[in-house]
Amino acid sequence: MSGGTAVAFAIGLPLFGTLLILLNDRYPNIREAITLTTSVCLALIVYGLVPEVTSGGRPGFILAEIVPGLPIAFKVEPLGMLFAMVASGLWVVTTIYAIGYMRSHHEVQQTRFYACFAIAISSAMGIAFAGNMLTLFIFYEVLTISTYPLVTHSETKDAVKAGRTYLGILIGTSIAFLLLAIIWTWYLTGTLDFTPGGILKGKADGPILGLLLFLYMYGIGKAALMPMHRWLPAAMVAPTPVSALLHAVAVVKAGVFTVLKVIVYIFGIDTLAGISQDDWLMYIAAFTVIAASCVALKKDNLKARLAYSTVSQLSYIILGAALASSLGIIGGGMHIAMHAFGKITLFFCAGAILVASHKTEVSEMDGLGRVMPITFLFFFIGSLSVIGLPPLGGSWSKWYLMLAAADAGQVIFMFVFMISSLLNIAYLMPLVARGFFSEAKDNGHHHEDDHHGEPSFWNGVRFGNVREAPPFCLLAMAITSVGCVLLFFYADKIYRLLAPVAGIQG
Amino acid sequence: MIEHLPALQVVIPLICAPLCMLVRYRDWSWIVALFGSWASLVISWLLLQQVMDAGVISYHMGNWAPPLGIEYRIDFVNAFVLLIVSAIGAVVTPYARESVRAEFGTNRIYMFYTAYMLCLCGLLGVTITGDAFNLFVFLEISSLSSYVLIAMGKDRRALTASYQYLVLGTIGATFIVIGIGLLYAETGTLNMADLAKRLADQPLSRTIGAAFGFLVVGISLKLALFPLHLWLPNAYTYAPSVVSAFLAATATKVAVYVLLRFLFTIFNVKLSFGVMPLDTILLVLAVIAMFAASAVAIFQTNLKRMLAYSSVAQIGYIILGISFANVNGLSAGIIHLFNHALMKGGMFLALGCIFYRIASVNINDMAGMGRRMPWTMGAFVVGGLGLIGVPLTVGFISKWYLVLGALERGWWFAAALVLLSSLLAVVYIWRVVEVAYLKPIPEDAPKIEDAPPAMLIPTWILIGASVYYGINTDLTVGVAKQAAQQLLGVGS
Numbered sequence: 001m002s003g004g005t006a007v008a009f010a011i012g013l014p015l016f017g018t019l020l021i022l023l024n025d026r027y028p029n030i031r032e033a034i035t036l037t038t039s040v041c042l043a044l045i046v047y048g049l050v051p052e053v054t055s056g057g058r059p060g061f062i063l064a065e066i067v068p069g070l071p072i073a074f075k076v077e078p079l080g081m082l083f084a085m086v087a088s089g090l091w092v093v094t095t096i097y098a099i100g101y102m103r104s105h106h107e108v109q110q111t112r113f114y115a116c117f118a119i120a121i122s123s124a125m126g127i128a129f130a131g132n133m134l135t136l137f138i139f140y141e142v143l144t145i146s147t148y149p150l151v152t153h154s155e156t157k158d159a160v161k162a163g164r165t166y167l168g169i170l171i172g173t174s175i176a177f178l179l180l181a182i183i184w185t186w187y188l189t190g191t192l193d194f195t196p197g198g199i200l201k202g203k204a205d206g207p208i209l210g211l212l213l214f215l216y217m218y219g220i221g222k223a224a225l226m227p228m229h230r231w232l233p234a235a236m237v238a239p240t241p242v243s244a245l246l247h248a249v250a251v252v253k254a255g256v257f258t259v260l261k262v263i264v265y266i267f268g269i270d271t272l273a274g275i276s277q278d279d280w281l282m283y284i285a286a287f288t289v290i291a292a293s294c295v296a297l298k299k300d301n302l303k304a305r306l307a308y309s310t311v312s313q314l315s316y317i318i319l320g321a322a323l324a325s326s327l328g329i330i331g332g333g334m335h336i337a338m339h340a341f342g343k344i345t346l347f348f349c350a351g352a353i354l355v356a357s358h359k360t361e362v363s364e365m366d367g368l369g370r371v372m373p374i375t376f377l378f379f380f381i382g383s384l385s386v387i388g389l390p391p392l393g394g395s396w397s398k399w400y401l402m403l404a405a406a407d408a409g410q411v412i413f414m415f416v417f418m419i420s421s422l423l424n425i426a427y428l429m430p431l432v433a434r435g436f437f438s439e440a441k442d443n444g445h446h447h448e449d450d451h452h453g454e455p456s457f458w459n460g461v462r463f464g465n466v467r468e469a470p471p472f473c474l475l476a477m478a479i480t481s482v483g484c485v486l487l488f489f490y491a492d493k494i495y496r497l498l499a500p501v502a503g504i505q506g
Numbered sequence: 507m508i509e510h511l512p513a514l515q516v517v518i519p520l521i522c523a524p525l526c527m528l529v530r531y532r533d534w535s536w537i538v539a540l541f542g543s544w545a546s547l548v549i550s551w552l553l554l555q556q557v558m559d560a561g562v563i564s565y566h567m568g569n570w571a572p573p574l575g576i577e578y579r580i581d582f583v584n585a586f587v588l589l590i591v592s593a594i595g596a597v598v599t600p601y602a603r604e605s606v607r608a609e610f611g612t613n614r615i616y617m618f619y620t621a622y623m624l625c626l627c628g629l630l631g632v633t634i635t636g637d638a639f640n641l642f643v644f645l646e647i648s649s650l651s652s653y654v655l656i657a658m659g660k661d662r663r664a665l666t667a668s669y670q671y672l673v674l675g676t677i678g679a680t681f682i683v684i685g686i687g688l689l690y691a692e693t694g695t696l697n698m699a700d701l702a703k704r705l706a707d708q709p710l711s712r713t714i715g716a717a718f719g720f721l722v723v724g725i726s727l728k729l730a731l732f733p734l735h736l737w738l739p740n741a742y743t744y745a746p747s748v749v750s751a752f753l754a755a756t757a758t759k760v761a762v763y764v765l766l767r768f769l770f771t772i773f774n775v776k777l778s779f780g781v782m783p784l785d786t787i788l789l790v791l792a793v794i795a796m797f798a799a800s801a802v803a804i805f806q807t808n809l810k811r812m813l814a815y816s817s818v819a820q821i822g823y824i825i826l827g828i829s830f831a832n833v834n835g836l837s838a839g840i841i842h843l844f845n846h847a848l849m850k851g852g853m854f855l856a857l858g859c860i861f862y863r864i865a866s867v868n869i870n871d872m873a874g875m876g877r878r879m880p881w882t883m884g885a886f887v888v889g890g891l892g893l894i895g896v897p898l899t900v901g902f903i904s905k906w907y908l909v910l911g912a913l914e915r916g917w918w919f920a921a922a923l924v925l926l927s928s929l930l931a932v933v934y935i936w937r938v939v940e941v942a943y944l945k946p947i948p949e950d951a952p953k954i955e956d957a958p959p960a961m962l963i964p965t966w967i968l969i970g971a972s973v974y975y976g977i978n979t980d981l982t983v984g985v986a987k988q989a990a991q992q993l994l995g996v997g998s
Contacts, residue, residue, distance in 0.1 A: 066903070163940075186910070
């Protein structure tokens with residue numbers, strides 16, 4: 001299969017899968033088998049593209065010309081390759097997890113769930129492989145709309161309200177700011193193709209560049225730069241697999257990925273480093289890093305805590321990009337992958353705790369580590385990766401980001417990264433400590449009201465005092481936890497992949 | 507035959523009208539109307555092809571040479587508008603059969619098709635003619651027949667709505683005829699091309715200024731430019747479903763065309779936007795329309811009324827594009843004529859489907875409609891996404907050129923306002939989506955099927971086209987750019 005065809009398949013396959021999922025509405029087993037097969041095939045296709053991209057190839061194709069001179073075009077470059085690898089790889093794992101979770105939790109409308117999920121992945125692929133800003137924008141909007149039914153999945157009042165926040169902020173910022181910035185760029189330069197070195201180079205002066213940067217950064221609401229972050233905690237009403245893959249990986253990473261793309265290929269690192277109008281972005285990002293961590297400290301609801309943690313971690317990447325240096329781009333890009341594995345593990349654990357013990361608040365989880373030891377072990381591993389301790393992947397991206405800050409002479413941001421790491425410890429570790437070391441206050445109480453009746457394969461693993469999550473969930477968590485460890489040892493592969501983007505000769 | 511196409515464009519619906527009356531039996535009159543509307547579509551398509559190949563067509567009615575005889579003059583601008591009108595007519599007529607049967611007493615059906623054919627004839631006539639007074643005559647034909655069509659609504663309030671439109675519409679028409687009369691007094695000609703030539707040679711006199719004022723106000727009333735839109739919400743709300751869809755998609759569009767013709771062809775850009783500060787006036791009114799009408803739309807419980815206010819806002823976008831008076835802005839206006847016709851026509855047809863099943867278009871009756879009538883509601887949502895301007899729909903293309911036009915003109919705040927006002931569309935569309943998809947079906951709701959295919963297919967043709975032309979813009983952008991260049995007298 002040639003590169004261009006593979007790209008087309010990567011975007012088309014999930015859509016085809018959606019169709020099959022809808023047709024098999026009545027047969028859950030077939031439906032889920034289709035989802036799983038589609039995700040595996042997609043991952044194989046995406047990973048098949050890696051050798052070509054690493055060796056300097058830029059496969060792609062043109063779908064249609066919307067506006068004269070402005071086609072829907074796809075071109076794979078290293079950043080997009082990385083994002084696509086993360087998203088498609090974790091889709092397989094999430095599908096495994098979702099099968100366990102959705103069945104055990106007796107969710108409604110599962111066909112709609114799997115169908116929208118597949119569309120969302122297709123649009124994530126579209127974002128990753130977009131060859132110009134217009135294409136990226138189109139798939140960005142499709143991603144927003146296709147995830148709306150997932151956020152409002154439960155159809156309760158809260159879900160509807162959260163859906164409003166979600167759609168309001170994401171559609172609002174993208175139309176009011178991002179689209180304006182895109183059309184403005186087109187007006188100034190006559191092109192929207194992602195070009196190494198940036199297309200705005202020499203086309204506009206400082207103040208206009210500063211304004212455009214503002215429009216882009218706040219237009220990309222998915223990157224959750226404060227104060228446009230409210231949609232992310234709101235989206236946590238969705239079922240856990242959605243929070244895990246979409247709101248820790250695909251959607252939010254699509255946001256920061258777009259930020260990186262804009263800074264590298266629209267502005268150009270050198271252009272941005274040459275002007276002073278981008279300083280505000282570093283400070284806002286740094287503020288978001290710290291402030292969101294502080295909010296996370298105060299959240300008792302586990303998923304809300306993780307959501308704010310995500311807001312904070314996303315701004316690491318924005319900060320890395322705003323430093324406008326090679327190391328910043330590498331660190332930011334790497335953090336997309338590292339944080340994805342760490343955070344998805346944490347969300348999987350949160351969901352596992354919910355299905356197995358029906359607990360959502362951190363303060364209720366005293367002693368739960370003894371009931372769900374495996375889940376808590378995985379949570380521990382995920383936490384360490386997010387905090388950035390060796391031997392876990394998260395340490396490398398932090399390393400490069402701090403190096404970038406030091407390199408740029410911005411020592412203050414090194415401190416920001418350090419303080420934030422301490423805050424990470426402060427909001428993640430107490431859960432592990434509570435789970436393993438505290439005595440359960442109402443031991444046994446929650447076990448009686450197990451309304452799922454007879455224990456079965458789908459509902460969870462039980463032996464002795466241990467009441468673990470469903471096996472499919474455990475498997476998924478194991479894979480991502482191992483991933484966190486492996487990423488520590490194979491981080492150089494990501495470095496080599498990203499080096500050309502950052503202008504470093506590999 | 508082929509050289510008489512311009513005449514046939516008007517004559518065929520004109521002959522079909524009395525035929526509908528004569529055959530009397532409801533299905534036969536429908537077949538006559540079907541023939542009339544489809545024939546019009548074919549003719550307008552052929553005319554557009556001819557214009558693309560050979561440039562401006564000039565047809566002399568009854569072989570009387572202009573400027574004394576009536577000339578039909580077809581360039582890119584009106585060939586495109588002809589296509590919009592006749593295409594909407596051709597899609598709506600098949601839909602009308604079921605819908606009209608459900609909403610009318612059986613003995614009045616042939617009258618509906620008669621008035622409908624007359625209205626089509628009038629709208630096509632306004633668009634095709636190159637004679638100012640002939641334009642007024644056709645305008646009256648279309649207006650009078652649309653008063654009749656609106657009054658046919660099931661709700662008794664349709665009568666007052668129609669009367670209101672009659673009064674305001676007549677005022678508008680009177681202003682237009684006064685304007686044309688003043689121009690005739692000053693120049694001694696009624697032929698548009700001739701008028702343009704003579705006006706260009708003359709210094710601006712008080713008479714010409716007055717003619718300009720009367721014409722602009724009169725036409726603005728017909729096209730429902732804020733604040734002259736008061737007739738529109740009631741008319742669209744209480745008219746029969748088919749009529750709302752047809753008029754929303756065509757009548758105001760034709761009025762916009764008339765404005766374009768007068769501002770750019772008969773008067774010229776220098777007079778309209780240089781001597782007269784019309785660009786600023788249009789800009790301000792358009793922006794107010796975009797925001798005020800969208801904001802009002804948010805609070806409507808009757809969905810037809812909501813769409814009607816949304817139409818006022820969308821007309822604001824079209825007028826905004828015109829006020830930029832550059833190729834991109836004008837193209838945006840012309841593209842949006844077409845795009846808005848597709849979206850709004852399709853959405854009104856979708857509401858007609860709902861009305862057909864539950865005899866209500868109130869938002870409180872929409873609970874669970876996404877599951878009760880999935881195809882209909884799906885069409886409504888896709889059309890709504892277009893109104894918001896989501897990419898891959900036609901609305902996005904319109905906004906793209908509109909913003910580009912604003913930036914080119916240097917009015918970057920207008921660009922920002924265009925995009926901000928789309929957010930209001932998000933609110934009024936999503937309000938419906940939430941009720942239709944996220945509220946449970948009421949316990950006492952009767953089980954209903956989705957609308958019959960005879961209604962669904964036309965609805966989805968328009969909605970499907972609104973997606974297709976959002977991806978393939980060769981026709982719309984190509985023609986609109988040519989039209990804009992022709993109007994501005996630049997390029998090609």
